[in-house]
Amino acid sequence: MLRLTEIKLPLDHPDADLKAAILKKLALRDADLLAYTVFRRGYDARKKADIHFVYTVDCELKDEKAVLQRLRDDRHVSVTPDMRYRYVARAPDGLAERPVVIGMGPCGLFAGLILAQMGFRPIILERGKAVRERTQDTWGLWRKGKLNPESNVQFGEGGAGTFSDGKLHSQIKDPGYRGRKVLTEFVEAGAPGEIVWVSKPHIGTFKLVGMVERMRAKIIALGGEVRFQARVDDFEIARDAEGNGQVTGVRLAAHDDRPAERIATRHVVLAVGHSARDTFYKLYERGVHMEAKPFSIGFRVEHPQSLIDQARFGKFAGHPALGAADYKLVHHCGNGRAVYSFCMCPGGTVVAATSEEGRVVTNGMSQYSRNERNANAALVVGITPDDYPGHPLAGIEFQRRLEEAAFKAGGGTYAAPAQKVGDFLAGRPSTDLGSVTPSYTPGVHPTDLATCLPDYAVAAIREALVAFGKQIRGFDMADALLTGVETRTSSPVRVTRERQSLQSLNTRGLYPGGEGAGYAGGILSAAVDGIELAEAVALDMVAASA
Template identity: 70%
Template sequence: MLRVTELRLPLDHADGDLRAAVLARLDLPDDELIGYAVFRRAYDARRTSAITLTYTVDIEVADEAALLARRAGDRKLSPAPDTTYRFVARAARPPRLRPVVIGTGPCGLFAGLLLAQMGFRPLILDRGKAVRERTKDTWGLWRRSVLDPESNVQFGEGGAGTFSDGKLHSQISDPRHHGRKVLTEFVKAGAPPEILYVSKPHIGTFRLVTMVEQLRDTIEGLGGEYRFQSKVEDIDIAETQAGERRVRGVVLAGGEYIAADHVVLAVGHSARDTFAMLHARGVHVEAKPFSIGLRIEHPQSLIDRCRFGDHAGHKLLGAADYKLVHHAANGRAVYSFCMCPGGTVVAAASEPGRVVTNGMSQYSRNERNANAGIVVGISPADYPGHPLAGIAFQRHWEERAFAAGGGTYAAPGQRVGDFLAGRPSVALGAVVPSYRPGVHPTDLSTCLPDYAVAAIREALPAFDRQIKGFAMDDAVLTGVETRTSSPIRIRRDEAFQSVNTRGLYPAGEGAGYAGGILSAGVDGVRVAEAVALSMVEAPQGGL
């Protein structure tokens, strides 16, 4: 196969125009093009009056060598890379001790899937419940203000990504095309095939629920075992005669001991009690930067018009998104985070007496509002001292938000016009907030550090210059957004093991090595490969 890049066509081109564009670009006779497949489709909306689609296409021709020679120097034609996934190892027999995967978010899910596909029969533990039971518990918070600390947006099968926009794009370096493996497995599990080629693929919560169940069935069919409501409260770490710390097993909340010498730690960014346990056991944990801020909501129609002009609502464009950054005068970076077109703001708390917001969309993205986090970057310098100080920092502002919202898991909210003017909101306007169990108008400046409030107040008018109406008076802010990423990193070496505890494989968002569904899934694949290679002798080149 050969790859042709940067084929540009009008938004409303005819079905046969792409083939014609390939032939014209390469000056190729029709009978020499045996077939083609779209590898990537993106849109260019910089000119709203003339939005174009940009294609990358893999083609099959009668004589590749002749075409490459004839088109020598054409930088938009090259051999298509081989994206076929190849397993790095296979278990010759069932392992004496199963590898244990802690967590069933995207990272743990793909670590478990890969280990199962390679024949290692992983044992997969999760403190929460299976995804449908967990969904009911999550609705309990949204509809009745009842929080289950072990089954919510953060904890349970599928991880935090289940209640999100389901974005499947990432900017990570991926030379071995692990992302393609993740997307392919998602399609097998029921995701729409378009996620393999659109530039910004997404799935949405409802589809993710059924896909997570299908992937569980696949893992169990290959000999893996799931155990829900199985919280790991301790890790048994022994010191060898050579002075090396090594994992020997895990202890569950009920006291059960599970022997294991390979433990994948994929607990997500909100497993604060687990982080404390690891630090107490001497596992190397360090503070890392993250961001905090607020959620903002606008009418989706406003974003669509600003981004797409007269093409707003076009079926190939869908609901418009945005990505914004502003560098404030006080040195803080303010940026949009987890933008959810046609979505809702959701209650994402996992601890009693605290309020946390996040964003979610369904596959259709057809809710009336667009929402995004408007967040401010912070660093360990803002919460110095203990490696876990970032957790205390998050909790402080989540508690302030809980109090400002009235102490009922309602979110504190404020009109953008009031926030910019520095006055509390006493009522909301034309933009109806989507957060449930409800929004309490107040003064959000009490829910964030002063430097964050100042930076966001400066950023909103700057964003309005890029998207007219972004700082509209009746746009709604709700607080607080604190779970943008993990506040800690569990340092690991080239073999993906903890730098001071052999057999422990920190992975995914919670360990500080991913940010989003796709990157977390990719990290799960990488860690599973490292575990497999440590359990058997296998050539590095793959099998």
């Protein structure tokens, strides 16, 4: 097959126009084009007066070689790559050991799925609850201010990405097309088929719930095992005199009538997510090599979605083919800091995302429809370990201090501190709200957000808001709403691993991955990392059994 790129068509084009454009591009007759499929469809909105679709298509032709030879100098025509996923190994017959996967977010879910598909019968341990029970607990915080520290936005089947916009695009390098495997598995589990070909696919929370359940059932049908409310409290690691270790097992905490338990294994995928702070401390105590890493802190900002649509799409605002507009912004400040938008949720809501009592954390979420009244995004400032010097886990304590300050500023409940942009820029506390209705539940408390972040972060965000107002008209409107704090943008820790084996630098058999270990930044990249970890585990287990 041949791949054609940069086919441009109007937003309202008839379906037949795409085929006509392909034939024109290749200078072929209708009979010469046997079939075609859309590989990618995006839109170009750089000129608001001329927004159009941009297609990449794969074509099956009668005489591919002749066409390729004729168009060999055209950079928009190439051979379609083979994107089929190929398993790296199969479990040997009679293999007694079972790999353990800790965590059932995107990384752990796909590590478990791929291991199960290769016949290794993984045991997946998730400290939280199954996704529907977890959803009830999460709504308990949002509606009643009641937090379950083991079942919330951060902990439970599906991971933190379940309560997000469900974005499925990433900028990772993916020469093995593992991302394609992720998307096709999602479609098989019930995701809309369009996620395979739209340029910025997303799913949304309600659709993710059913998909995760079906993927769990698939893992179990293939011989895997999934245990919920199974928190790993300790790691058994045999270390030599030089400090090099080998995982020999994990220990589970007792739960209700279930006693504490040991599971023997020499292969553990660590996919715990960025909020498993107690797990990081236990790993540190057990001598697993880790280091502090940069992350970002800031607030959520809300605008009317109509304002963003108009600024981005002009006369095309509200066009059904475009949906709710998004944005991506960055500003390099005079104090040397960078402020950027993160996890932008068109037509979404700001949600309570804490996992610890006495702390407030915000995040953003959208449903598949993206039809809520507000747009929201995190406005965050990049920070480095120089801002929180100390041991490798100092970033966790830094996050906690900010989250405690937000809890206090919000009135000592799980209400979030909030401030109108106009008041924030003027350096005065907000005493009321304006025209932008906050979407955060269990509610907001108008106050002075400057008390919740370091002075350098406050100054940077103030400067960036004005700069962003020049890029998106109305972005710095006085009634736009800031809600704090956003601290869990990524893990403050990297559990370091070898480049080739993907095992911990000093602990064989421990495979750190996903967002929590510092190797991913979103659903798709975490899922791809999970596949790579599963492949590494499978190859090592096969080699060890030979």
